[in-house]
Amino acid sequence: MSLQPGPIKLIGFLCNWCSYAGADLAGVSRFQYDASIRIVRLPCSGRMDPLLALKALQDGADGVLISGCHPGDCHYSDGNYFARRRFAVVRSLMEFVGLDPRRLQMSWVSASEGKKWAEVVNEVAGAVTAARDEARAAGQTAAAPLPAASGDRVPPREDPELTAALRQTARDLLATGRVQALLGHRRRPGGRPGTALLVATGPEALEELVAFQGDAPNLACHLKSTVERHGTTALVGKGSDLLTAINLVRENQLQRQSIVLVGLGFPEPAAGGSESLRPGRVQEAVGLTQAADLVVGARPAAVPDETFADVAAIDALPRPARYAFWREQFGSCLRCYACRSACPSCYCKTCFADSRRPAWTSPAPSAESSLYFHLIRAYHLAGRCAGCRECQRVCPMQIPLLTLARKASQVVQELFGHRVSADPQVKNPLAAFAMDDQVDFIR
Numbered sequence: 001m002s003l004q005p006g007p008i009k010l011i012g013f014l015c016n017w018c019s020y021a022g023a024d025l026a027g028v029s030r031f032q033y034d035a036s037i038r039i040v041r042l043p044c045s046g047r048m049d050p051l052l053a054l055k056a057l058q059d060g061a062d063g064v065l066i067s068g069c070h071p072g073d074c075h076y077s078d079g080n081y082f083a084r085r086r087f088a089v090v091r092s093l094m095e096f097v098g099l100d101p102r103r104l105q106m107s108w109v110s111a112s113e114g115k116k117w118a119e120v121v122n123e124v125a126g127a128v129t130a131a132r133d134e135a136r137a138a139g140q141t142a143a144a145p146l147p148a149a150s151g152d153r154v155p156p157r158e159d160p161e162l163t164a165a166l167r168q169t170a171r172d173l174l175a176t177g178r179v180q181a182l183l184g185h186r187r188r189p190g191g192r193p194g195t196a197l198l199v200a201t202g203p204e205a206l207e208e209l210v211a212f213q214g215d216a217p218n219l220a221c222h223l224k225s226t227v228e229r230h231g232t233t234a235l236v237g238k239g240s241d242l243l244t245a246i247n248l249v250r251e252n253q254l255q256r257q258s259i260v261l262v263g264l265g266f267p268e269p270a271a272g273g274s275e276s277l278r279p280g281r282v283q284e285a286v287g288l289t290q291a292a293d294l295v296v297g298a299r300p301a302a303v304p305d306e307t308f309a310d311v312a313a314i315d316a317l318p319r320p321a322r323y324a325f326w327r328e329q330f331g332s333c334l335r336c337y338a339c340r341s342a343c344p345s346c347y348c349k350t351c352f353a354d355s356r357r358p359a360w361t362s363p364a365p366s367a368e369s370s371l372y373f374h375l376i377r378a379y380h381l382a383g384r385c386a387g388c389r390e391c392q393r394v395c396p397m398q399i400p401l402l403t404l405a406r407k408a409s410q411v412v413q414e415l416f417g418h419r420v421s422a423d424p425q426v427k428n429p430l431a432a433f434a435m436d437d438q439v440d441f442i443r
Contacts, residue, residue, distance in 0.1 A: 008062040008128050010037040012121070013052065015045045017075040018110045019067035025114030033118035034125035037065065044068065046079020050090045050379055051352060051360055053104055058361075058372045063103045063128035065121070070108040071435070080108070081433035085416065088439045089382050089430065092411040093375055096315065096404070098323025100131040107443040120443050138320040153393060154278075156185075156195050156212035162264065163211045166236065166296045169262065170206050173234050179260050181230035183219045184209045197222065201230060209236075211296070213266045218388040220244040220344035227258050234260040239287025239300075240280050242422075243386035244344040246291050249424045251384075253347060256424060263288040265297030279406055280387035282306045283420055287386070290422035306420075308410045310403045330374060331367035332397040339391035339401050340377070345384045352376065374404060382408035383418050383429035415439070 014020040020041050026033065042048055045068025053064045066087060068080040084106070091101040105127065107120045166184075173179045186198040186208040195216050200206050218241045226233045235245055242261040248254045265288055285300040292299075314322060337353070340346045352360045353373055360376075362369045385405040392402040412418040416437065418429040 008036050008125060008132065009060060010034070010063045010065060010121075010125060010128065011056045011061045012037045012039045012065045012067065013042055013045075013048050014039055015068040015075075015080075016041050016043055018069035018073060019045075019107070019117065021111035022067075022109040022113045022117040025111065026117045027114075029114045031115055031118035033121040036125055037121055044074065044076050044079035045083040046074070046076065046081075048083055048086075050086055051376060053087075053090065054372055054375060055360060057099075057103060058368060062132055063105065063124060065105045065107065065124050067107045067109050067117075067120070070110055073110065078433065081435070081437070082430075084437055084439055084442065085430055085433055086379075088415055088437075088441070089408060089411050090375075090379055091441060092415075093378055093404075093408060095319070096311075096322065096407045097326040097371060097375060098319050098321070100135065100319070101441070102127040102131040105443065106441060123443065135320075153398075154214040155193065156214040156216040158187075159211045159213050159266065162213075162266070162297050163209070166211045166262075166264070167206050167209050169294060169296050170200065170209055170234070170236075171203055173260065173262075174200070174203060174206070179232045179234040181226055181232075182206075182209075182234040182236065182262075183222055183226055184236040185212050185216050185219070186210055199226060199230075211236075211264055213264075215389060215393045217393075218244060218342070218344060218390045220248065220388075221342065223248065223259065223344070224253055224347075227254060232258050232260065234262050236262045236264065238264055238266075238388070239284035239289075239291070240386045240388040242287040242291040243283055243420070244388055246287075246422050246424055247345055247384055247386060248347075250426070250428070261291055261293045263292035263295040263297075263299075265295045265299050267298065268300065278389075279310050279402055280389055283387035286420045286422055306413075308406060310400070311407045311410050314403060314407075326371060327367045329397075329399045330370035333365055333367075333370035333374070333399060334397060335363070335365040335370060335373070336396065338394040338396065342390040342394040343381075344388075344390075345381060345386075346377075374399075374401065378404045378408045381405045383412045385409055386420075 045066055048066050056064050074080045087106050091104055095101045105124045109117045170182050182200045184198045185195040187210060188194050188196045195212050198208055219237055220241055223235055223245055242263055245259055245261055249256045281304050285303040288295055288299050361373050389402055395401060412429040416429045
């Protein structure tokens with residue numbers, strides 16, 4: 001996504017009903033505007049997928065302009081409101097990874113505003129040119145070290161006392177017929193470190209059930225298939241694991257009555273210690289206090305305040321340093337897609353990264369293509385990430401993927417007031433809008 005030398009290249013995605021007619025009027029009226037723009041006509045700005053905009057930037061465009069009807073004038077009622085939210089999030093993520101958000105612009109232009117269209121194009125061309133000049137002047141910047149607040153891995157460790165209580169709870173659930181199966185953890189065969197999946201449908205299998213503290217895998221990935229095979233299923237996990245199950249209910253992947261959520265309440269870490277500062281503490285507390293049907297162990301006394309310290313540590317870097325940091329991180333990405341496979345929220349039958357017609361991204365790993373893939377993935381997780389840390393735990397290159405997903409969570413919280421919730425009725429922030437959404441980047 002580097003800015004290329006030579007004349008700038010602008011791609012304009014215009015709504016058919018207003019902005020395209022406005023651009024046509026500008027031509028008929030002989031208004032002069034920058035000739036670098038190439039226009040793609042869309043039925044509605046609400047149909048504009050951020051994939052298209054980022055793909056244009058990846059393939060050599062210097063800037064992208066999306067233009068639609070003024071609020072209240074959408075031919076399809078509310079498509080432009082959805083577009084407004086989407087691109088507010090994408091621009092914030094671009095800024096976070098060090099890409100200049102001036103390269104992605106948005107405007108409202110009606111069919112009668114030919115003059116405004118010409119002015120918008122000239123302003124955007126000037127802004128993109130300035131962004132390119134600044135990037136060239138900055139040159140190559142050395143990558144900053146990984147901020148300490150991004151969170152380290154905590155290997156899973158057994159809790160014998162909690163294990164005994166968990167096994168008794170599991171026996172009761174199966175014996176009473178409340179569930180037909182239970183998803184939990186067991187020790188790996190051969191005494192190897194780590195955990196293995198346990199699907200228990202009878203009391204004999206529960207002798208292998210173990211309560212692990214630390215970064216044990218999130219088993220919600222297996223929840224849907226287990227419910228389809230066995231019926232009502234109990235999921236055992238930490239609070240954030242339970243929130244991912246609620247997300248699946250919210251997105252109609254599961255029925256709430258087909259699952260029983262069993263939370264593991266471990267002792268609170270010492271205040272000020274490294275574990276107390278780990279990202280995801282809020283989600284774990286919300287999951288145990290609001291999502292869990294049963295809690296084995298202690299429920300948290302209160303939900304801590306979200307600080308986003310890991311995000312702030314990267315946000316504090318200058319833009320060129322942020323870009324150098326993420327470029328170095330994604331330059332090591334193997335594109336093994338372990339992050340995608342481990343994430344319960346990544347359940348599309350065909351991921352955009354696997355599509356070859358059209359080919360949204362190159363299958364060959366490179367810093368540019370991996371940055372593009374992870375940007376889109378973070379956008380897809382905006383308001384949906386439960387902070388279970390699975391993406392970061394399974395990454396063989398230890399890329400701080402959770403921090404990128406948490407940035408998306410911070411953006412939807414600050415812009416749209418979306419907070420972590422265990423209520424399945426709360427909509428995804430990108431599947432909703434408010435008439436008074438405050439976004440100041442639209443021309």
